[in-house]
Amino acid sequence: MHLDERKRMILEAVIRDYVETAEPVGSRTIVRKHQLGVSPATVRNEMADLEEMGFLEQPHTSAGRIPSERGFRYYVDCMMEKEQLTPMEIDALQRVISEKINDINEVIRRTSLTLSQLTRYASFIVCAPMNINEIKSVQLVPMRTGKAMVVVVTSAGVILHKRIDIPDSIQPVDLEGISSLFTRNLAGTRFSNLNRTALESMRAELLGKRQLIDNALQALEDLLGHSEEEKVMLSGTLNMFNEPEFKNLEKLRTILGILQEESFFRKALDDCTGSEVKIKIGKENQVEEIKELSLVFTSYEINGEEMGKIGLLGPVRMEYWKAAGSVESVREIVVDVIRQLIR
Amino acid sequence: MHLDERKRMILEAVIRDYVETAEPVGSRTIVRKHQLGVSPATVRNEMADLEEMGFLEQPHTSAGRIPSERGFRYYVDCMMEKEQLTPMEIDALQRVISEKINDINEVIRRTSLTLSQLTRYASFIVCAPMNINEIKSVQLVPMRTGKAMVVVVTSAGVILHKRIDIPDSIQPVDLEGISSLFTRNLAGTRFSNLNRTALESMRAELLGKRQLIDNALQALEDLLGHSEEEKVMLSGTLNMFNEPEFKNLEKLRTILGILQEESFFRKALDDCTGSEVKIKIGKENQVEEIKELSLVFTSYEINGEEMGKIGLLGPVRMEYWKAAGSVESVREIVVDVIRQLIR
DNA sequence: GTTAGCACTCTCTTCTGTTGAGTGCTAATC
DNA sequence: GATTAGCACTCAACAGAAGAGAGTGCTAAC
Numbered sequence: 245m246h247l248d249e250r251k252r253m254i255l256e257a258v259i260r261d262y263v264e265t266a267e268p269v270g271s272r273t274i275v276r277k278h279q280l281g282v283s284p285a286t287v288r289n290e291m292a293d294l295e296e297m298g299f300l301e302q303p304h305t306s307a308g309r310i311p312s313e314r315g316f317r318y319y320v321d322c323m324m325e326k327e328q329l330t331p332m333e334i335d336a337l338q339r340v341i342s343e344k345i346n347d348i349n350e351v352i353r354r355t356s357l358t359l360s361q362l363t364r365y366a367s368f369i370v371c372a373p374m375n376i377n378e379i380k381s382v383q384l385v386p387m388r389t390g391k392a393m394v395v396v397v398t399s400a401g402v403i404l405h406k407r408i409d410i411p412d413s414i415q416p417v418d419l420e421g422i423s424s425l426f427t428r429n430l431a432g433t434r435f436s437n438l439n440r441t442a443l444e445s446m447r448a449e450l451l452g453k454r455q456l457i458d459n460a461l462q463a464l465e466d467l468l469g470h471s472e473e474e475k476v477m478l479s480g481t482l483n484m485f486n487e488p489e490f491k492n493l494e495k496l497r498t499i500l501g502i503l504q505e506e507s508f509f510r511k512a513l514d515d516c517t518g519s520e521v522k523i524k525i526g527k528e529n530q531v532e533e534i535k536e537l538s539l540v541f542t543s544y545e546i547n548g549e550e551m552g553k554i555g556l557l558g559p560v561r562m563e564y565w566k567a568a569g570s571v572e573s574v575r576e577i578v579v580d581v582i583r584q585l586i587r
Numbered sequence: 588m589h590l591d592e593r594k595r596m597i598l599e600a601v602i603r604d605y606v607e608t609a610e611p612v613g614s615r616t617i618v619r620k621h622q623l624g625v626s627p628a629t630v631r632n633e634m635a636d637l638e639e640m641g642f643l644e645q646p647h648t649s650a651g652r653i654p655s656e657r658g659f660r661y662y663v664d665c666m667m668e669k670e671q672l673t674p675m676e677i678d679a680l681q682r683v684i685s686e687k688i689n690d691i692n693e694v695i696r697r698t699s700l701t702l703s704q705l706t707r708y709a710s711f712i713v714c715a716p717m718n719i720n721e722i723k724s725v726q727l728v729p730m731r732t733g734k735a736m737v738v739v740v741t742s743a744g745v746i747l748h749k750r751i752d753i754p755d756s757i758q759p760v761d762l763e764g765i766s767s768l769f770t771r772n773l774a775g776t777r778f779s780n781l782n783r784t785a786l787e788s789m790r791a792e793l794l795g796k797r798q799l800i801d802n803a804l805q806a807l808e809d810l811l812g813h814s815e816e817e818k819v820m821l822s823g824t825l826n827m828f829n830e831p832e833f834k835n836l837e838k839l840r841t842i843l844g845i846l847q848e849e850s851f852f853r854k855a856l857d858d859c860t861g862s863e864v865k866i867k868i869g870k871e872n873q874v875e876e877i878k879e880l881s882l883v884f885t886s887y888e889i890n891g892e893e894m895g896k897i898g899l900l901g902p903v904r905m906e907y908w909k910a911a912g913s914v915e916s917v918r919e920i921v922v923d924v925i926r927q928l929i930r
Numbered sequence: 931g932t933t934a935g936c937a938c939t940c941t942c943t944t945c946t947g948t949t950g951a952g953t954g955c956t957a958a959t960c
Numbered sequence: 961g962a963t964t965a966g967c968a969c970t971c972a973a974c975a976g977a978a979g980a981g982a983g984t985g986c987t988a989a990c
Contacts (some may be wrong), residue, residue: 285954307971401750
């Protein structure tokens with residue numbers, strides 16, 4: 245559907261004003277704030293047209309208009325220009341995120357935090373670093389009698405650990421040899437390439453220590469399973485309190501509740517990959533509880549491997565131009581920092 | 588101040604009813620619900636006395652009475668009996684918390700979670716495990732060129748790590764020797780006994796690798812500093828949404844905000860140690876933002892070493908009897924599980 | 931010391947009228 | 961034919977008034 249220039253200007257005016265004030269926008273206001281060179285009556289006629297087309301709606305007869313979700317969709321698809329961060333902002337972010345970094349989890353945490361502070365929306369990063377994560381070392385550390393800790397250090401700096409039982413026959417000294425065997429065999433392997441067979445192949449070398457090896461291999465396998473999980477970092481949920489659409493406690497509670505659920509982001513972001521910024525507006529979302537929210541997100545990859553998603557969650561009445569630009573800019577920064585970290 | 592038996596019964600009746608309903612309690616209601624064998628008029632007279640003593644207050648002339656903070660204080664100090672968890676509940680909790688445990692952080696997380704589910708208040712655990720935490724091993728793991736990871740495994744299963752630079756002159760193979768040197772020298776040392784001098788004493792043995800050692804020692808020192816920080820686990824903040832006293836968005840926001848601040852629990856729990864359960868009611872709290880909340884908490888120690896605090900945060904209108912009992916019971920469980928873990 | 935009775939107080943809810951922003955329609959104008 | 965002034969109309973929001981209801985304090989009787 246094509247809109248003529250004046251209708252586009254009016255749609256944009258309604259959207260900008262409504263996003264800013266959260267109040268229905270009247271014809272007078274539009275004429276006053278944006279110099280259109282026509283009278284309120286003309287604007288009213290145009291608005292009636294836009295309403296008929298489904299881009300605007302009226303809360304009640306004597307109120308102004310607000311953009312419908314379809315109106316936002318049209319704006320986002322056909323009119324919006326993303327507002328990227330300024331080079332100065334990008335520079336500052338880059339510095340904050342990469343300073344004294346120890347591991348990828350810190351990158352994730354700081355990024356999510358700064359993104360939410362920057363935009364004043366709730367921000368999230370989903371990250372499954374194991375796709376690119378190589379094993380750097382495997383250590384069996386003796387703990388109290390009968391117990392050891394399997395410690396796996398990975399290239400992204402993430403450290404996985406799991407306690408195992410060790411049989412009485414094994415001396416703490418033996419663990420050192422076994423550790424270097426593990427490290428020698430597994431160093432350089434990606435988690436995504438690690439599988440049961442690779443682990444089994446080590447068994448032959450350690451015939452006399454069957455029980456220990458079984459336990460250690462089991463631990464590694466568990467860690468492997470665990471490592472495929474996506475890690476989610478969520479920040480700035482308190483920003484929701486600012487939005488007038490969430491002044492209803494019940495709604496807010498439901499939303500904050502669903503955000504804490506493990507599976508939420510998997511469900512909400514489902515199939516969307518690719519490098520563009522995706523926007524899901526209101527009822528376009530599959531997850532029931534966020535049908536009054538919008539998602540602005542993109543996926544990010546390192547060396548061609550899909551790593552996860554990064555995005556923002558806000559009301560339908562959202563500054564999509566700013567949100568989309570910020571998400572895109574921050575994606576570039578994160579990818580850069582992570583590449584530096586693991587290169 | 589001493590209260591006669593009937594005044595005590597009436598005070599208790601008002602507290603129980605008010606905690607349950609969140610509404611001012613009238614004389615009729617009390618007579619109806621608790622068989623006192625006297626008429627509403629008598630109860631009114633007694634309530635007027637209790638109000639004069641400062642234990643009850645009236646929101647307005649024609650409303651019932653609600654307990655004042657002083658009334659709660661008197662009840663808590665002189666009348667309350669803690670409701671401990673049942674042996675069955677304790678058993679179930681113990682199982683949930685200790686199942687397949689890898690490290691003390693998991694204990695903390697699960698405990699906080701179950702405590703909040705159990706009581707329907709927000710729960711927290713502050714934990715500074717390093718007081719009891721011995722070093723089990725120190726490893727320098729080669730990462731990408733020029734970088735290594737210092738990995739410290741501790742007896743509580745917590746793993747600390749920090750990235751350091753390594754000079755070109757050092758080969759990855761060298762790191763193994765240095766690792767075992769570190770482990771040999773430091774294994775069995777408590778973090779609280781670890782200090783600069785202990786670290787310096789290793790320097791002599793590694794004359795040729797000065798830069799590396801400097802970096803590694805620096806990292807250890809940083810980890811040492813970091814490890815003294817208290818870790819806070821907070822759960823069940825969503826429970827606050829249920830309480831009618833927090834139906835005001837602004838208040839709720841302020842509270843959730845302050846709870847996220849790093850320093851909050853240090854300030855709020857300040858000087859209170861000792862094994863009893865402490866209760867801070869409303870304005871007894873020093874921290875401005877929680878002067879409408881109550882804290883029920885206790886400190887816990889392992890092998891005579893103060894470890895941290897465990898407690899609940901709720902409205903002044905709180906089931907102190909249940910809260911205090913739960914906190915006490917859960918403290919026993921946590922101490923037990925942690926002892927098992929590090930013994 | 932206890933209680934019935936009663937006037938009184940104060941919040942909460944409901945109802946009603948008023949205000950004001952904004953609309954849609956019509957007829958005049960460019 | 962598009963634009964606009966003018967005007968009647970609509971509806972949410974607000975304020976004030978009236979009524980209901982819960983609960984009190986006081987007084988006098990038991």
